[in-house]
Amino acid sequence: MxxxxxxxxxxxxxxxxxxxxxxxxxxxxKTIRAICDRxxxxxxxxxxALTASRxxxxxxRIYNPDGSEAEKSGNGLRIFGCYLFATKITKRRSFSVExxxxxxxxxxxxxxxxxxxxxxxxMGRATFQPRALPCTIRAPELILQxxxxxxQSLRFTGVSVGNPHCVVFKDKGGKWTRExxxxxxxxxxxxxIFPKRTNxxxxxxxxxxxxxxxxxxRGAGETQASGSSSCAAASAGVRLGLIKSPxxxxxxxxxxxxxxxxxxxxxxxxxxxxxxxxxxxxxxxxPAK
Numbered sequence: 001m002x003x004x005x006x007x008x009x010x011x012x013x014x015x016x017x018x019x020x021x022x023x024x025x026x027x028x029x030k031t032i033r034a035i036c037d038r039x040x041x042x043x044x045x046x047x048x049a050l051t052a053s054r055x056x057x058x059x060x061r062i063y064n065p066d067g068s069e070a071e072k073s074g075n076g077l078r079i080f081g082c083y084l085f086a087t088k089i090t091k092r093r094s095f096s097v098e099x100x101x102x103x104x105x106x107x108x109x110x111x112x113x114x115x116x117x118x119x120x121x122x123m124g125r126a127t128f129q130p131r132a133l134p135c136t137i138r139a140p141e142l143i144l145q146x147x148x149x150x151x152q153s154l155r156f157t158g159v160s161v162g163n164p165h166c167v168v169f170k171d172k173g174g175k176w177t178r179e180x181x182x183x184x185x186x187x188x189x190x191x192x193i194f195p196k197r198t199n200x201x202x203x204x205x206x207x208x209x210x211x212x213x214x215x216x217x218r219g220a221g222e223t224q225a226s227g228s229s230s231c232a233a234a235s236a237g238v239r240l241g242l243i244k245s246p247x248x249x250x251x252x253x254x255x256x257x258x259x260x261x262x263x264x265x266x267x268x269x270x271x272x273x274x275x276x277x278x279x280x281x282x283x284x285x286x287p288a289k
Contacts, residue, residue: 003280006083010075011225012253017048017083029067036065056096064219072101072162074227078119078272081106101162123266126235132160149187157236164198165232176202185216210248224253234258
């Protein structure tokens with residue numbers, strides 16, 4: 001079907017998946033913004049574009065709703081796996097995917113009706129080195145580094161899980177509010193020490209193996225959940241000795257289980273759901289081209 005697309009969500013973090021070969025237009029920043037617009041388009045937190053790969057079973061390019069490109073997305077990868085299976089691009093329940101943030105492996109959970117309801121994703125290894133994000137701070141690792149935002153002096157832990165993250169913890173028993181996220185998120189995302197911008201997590205330990213996070217995504221803003229953000233917050237919490245693995249990470253959209261091993265290799269497990277499949281109308285596409 002020409003201009004076909006698939007929409008799914010992982011804990012409220014929604015993506016459109018498609019094959020650019022099915023489109024009669026090019027995916028440009030302009031068309032991406034038009035499709036992702038929640039009032040004038042389909043509406044989503046980004047686009048997952050199927051590509052060829054020489055290193056994996058499938059290739060994936062991930063676009064933010066502002067038209068920029070992301071290296072990796074945990075929720076996006078679960079949705080992408082669901083898309084491949086639901087649209088019969090593959091009948092396999094286990095396969096590899098190449099992203100700009102590295103190779104990952106996906107294992108799908110399929111129910112009795114043959115529908116994908118969850119996925120476990122090998123998300124690669126977390127690193128705290130400045131050059132991996134990148135970050136201009138000169139230090140062996142970005143552990144509790146000072147940063148100023150909205151007139152406050154904070155300390156952040158910088159993590160790359162294939163894409164960049166700035167994790168700011170409150171002490172156990174403390175609380176971050178949505179107002180904190182809306183004030184601090186944009187400034188931290190665009191802080192001068194992050195040349196390629198960054199994702200932001202405001203995190204609070206809630207138990208020996210659990211966290212609560214609020215999420216501000218680079219190029220998307222506030223999101224209800226994020227797999228890579230959950231991985232970053234979990235690995236930062238383990239590195240700081242605040243929690244132990246496996247870590248239950250709760251966000252406004254729901255909960256993911258993150259396993260962090262001794263070398264900071266990460267595995268993410270969580271639900272995924274198909275929303276619908278459709279076709280972009282020519283009348284919509286004409287002004288967007």
